[in-house]
Amino acid sequence: MxxxxxxxxxxxxxxxxxxxxxxxxxxxxxxxxxxxxxxxxxxxxxxxxxxxxxxxxxxxxxxxxxxxxxxxxxxxxxxxxxxxxxxxxxxxxxxxxxxxxxxxxxxxxxxxxxxxxxxxxxxxxxxxxxxxxxxxxxxxxxxxxxxxxxxxxxxxxxxxxxxxxxxxxxxxxxxxxxxxxxxxxxxRLGLKYNIVSAVSGAMGGSRSEEFLAPCETGEDTYVLCPQCGYAANVEAMITKVPAYAGETPPAMQVFDSPNTPTIDSLVELLNKNHGGGFKGSDTLKNVLLMADGKAISILVPGDREVDLKRVEANLPGVEELRLFEDEDFKKFPGLVKGYVGPQDAKKLGITVYADPRIVKGSHWITGANVREKHVMYVTHGRDFEVDGFIEAAEVRAGDQCPECATPVVIDRAIEIGHIFQLGxxxxxxxxxxxxxxxxxxxxxxxxxxxxxxxxxxxxxxxQSHDEIGLIWPREVAPADVHIVATGKDDLPFDTAEKLAHDLEALGLRVMLDDRRDASPGVKFKDAELIGNPFIVIVGKALAEGKVELRDRKSGDKNEIALDGAPAAINKVVTAH
RNA sequence: CGGGGCGUAGCGUAGUGGCUAGCGCGCCUGCUUUGGGAGCAGGAGAUCGCGAGUUCGAAUCUCGCCGCCCCGACCA
CATH class of the missing domain: 3.30.930.10 (Bira Bifunctional Protein; Domain 2)
Structure with a gap:
């Protein structure tokens, strides 16, 4: 006790x-x-x-x-x-x-x-x-x-x-x-969790899943489909895109684009000089990276950022991955910062990976590899080829679930378990x-x-608390029942003591607040803070031969007859 | 490792150069109180993170170090 x-x-x-x-x-x-x-x-x-x-x-x-x-x-x-x-x-x-x-x-x-x-x-x-x-x-x-x-x-x-x-x-x-x-x-621990596909990453295995306990303060971000229950770590989220069904675009067309090193500035210029209706997603962003000293270019739609963690997770074997720095641009004079396009990648000796959204046949507005010039109608399969597809773009809430195409939600969680086929x-x-x-x-x-x-x-x-304290599931709580004795004379304390013993005899774990000097308010606050699932109050109601049983989680209160109380309490607690 | 913030009693804090470092909680003693963090009275508890410096005088200013928290990078 x-x-x-x-x-x-x-x-x-x-x-x-x-x-x-x-x-x-x-x-x-x-x-x-x-x-x-x-x-x-x-x-x-x-x-x-x-x-x-x-x-x-x-x-x-x-x-x-x-x-x-x-x-x-x-x-x-x-x-x-x-x-x-x-x-x-x-x-x-x-x-x-x-x-x-x-x-x-x-x-x-x-x-x-x-x-x-x-x-x-x-x-x-x-x-x-x-x-x-x-x-x-x-x-x-x-x-x-x-x-x-x-x-x-x-x-x-x-x-x-x-x-x-x-x-x-x-x-x-x-x-x-x-x-x-x-x-x-x-x-058994009473945790809410999702089993989420993870990337095996540097450990070099195959299948891997994480058990994630959703909560706002969690440090892991994951994707969840509210329709079919698909759940994936952001690194492992798969992008499914239908094949290109549009018409074959006209030949590539170079245009002047002064002062447009960013996607925003490029879209603004397009809408001003080339008719309206252009969006960031019509453009192709070429993000240059150094992977173990090798230059690679990642193609993503212009309205998306590259998520380096996703790239890294999907490029097995790469140890050091970082963004291009000015030094690197010096080594590749053919690459014009802010005006890079995939058309000349072979010539420039760069490996090109594309986000799955860059499907074969689709055409894009991208850099002309010439200062202050861009090109439109640059078509995958006709004007450039890629060395492979890679999950590279940032994942957003509303992206399509790869299983059922429903917009996914993004949630935060604590990783509580990880299972892993190491190999x-x-x-x-x-x-x-x-x-x-x-x-x-x-x-x-x-x-x-x-x-x-x-x-x-x-x-x-x-996952289990409220404004006033902890609320443990029974199996993990310090005790099943927290008995609080209140009052100034011996009766409530002696009664509580006996009740505690009777409950223990029935196999319950009991915490007893037998402090004579603490006020009732202090004892109630402490009981609520500590968070055992049930609180029994032995006090005022004794006058009518009753004790009070409270459910910490629901707040429900019931007065039960002292006579037969141990069995009655045991029944409620074990049914929990 | 980059950026930001903080360090005063067990806990939370006030105190921007000047008297014995203040308050609340907690703790101790006594009396009263006992169904929602009681009241009154008395008390104990602090090398003001550490070290140097400036100054007649430093918790307060300067420098260095240490520790802690938050955001990011990182995280089998």
């Missing part, structure tokens, strides 16, 4: 000055967490109980799926991370340190290497596969900018699991098992093979799967 009279807890009346988002403010005010350093928090009793409840749900669902729990150190040697090149690749986000002998060590940001080596150390046969193992571990990432309280910390707890299979079909099955386990665990990258780097039926060595294929356990505390708080 949690007794308010002795709990290590001091609720705060004011929002902390360094908190911006609701979860951060409330978790601090209600006495769940305290900041130690940027992105590093300690858990007070209430916070740690809640945290462990979430951890327990995660563990139970992992175990139910048949995955085996293991545990690695957070403090790790450099060597395994050297072999996968991540000692370097991880950059500034890796906490590096040296032991007394000068050996390089690190605090694990994620544990692919260690898991791979664990399987390699124990197993060597296809008969041992498939297997999935997991841990619940503290991770360390020296984020450039920790933010939003415990949503994005430098130290956080993650459940990470890894599947090992002999072939792609096995991987697909392991992936699906994890997907199902995640669905049941997030459902053979780590197995190859660390030489994880097993012998197959024919006695031949085969590289194992892996999946990796993460749940942010500490982050889930904040995600639930974000």
């Amino acid at each position: 949690l007794r308010m009279s002795t709990l290590l807890l001091r609720t705060l009346r004011d929002d902390p000055a360094d908190a911006e988002v609701a979860s951060h403010k409330l978790l601090v005010r209600a006495g769940y967490v305290r900041r130690i350093a940027a992105g590093i928090y300690s858990w007070l009793p209430l916070g740690y109980i809640t945290f462990r409840n979430i951890e327990r749900v995660v563990r139970e669902e992992m175990d139910a799926a048949g995955f085996q729990e293991v545990h690695f150190p957070a403090l790790l040697p450099r060597d395994p991370y050297e072999r996968t090149n991540r000692w370097e690749e991880y950059g500034g986000s890796l906490f590096r340190l040296k032991d007394r002998r000068g050996n390089d060590m690190l605090l694990g940001p994620t544990h692919e290497e260690m898991f791979t080596l664990m399987i390699k150390g124990e197993f060597a046969s296809y008969k041992d596969l498939p297997i999935s193992i997991y841990q619940i571990q503290t991770k360390y990432r020296d984020e450039a900018r920790p933010r939003s309280g415990i949503i994005r910390g430098r130290e956080f707890v993650m459940k990470d699991s890894y599947s090992f299979d002999i072939d792609d079909e096995g991987l697909a099955a392991s992936y699906e098992k994890h997907r199902q386990a995640y669905i049941s665990l997030f459902d 053979r990258k780590y197995a190859e780097a660390l030489d994880l093979t097993v012998l197959d039926k024919d006695g031949k060595a085969r590289v194992v294929t892996m999946g990796s799967y993460g749940v942010g356990v500490s982050r889930a505390v904040a995600a639930i708080a974000e």
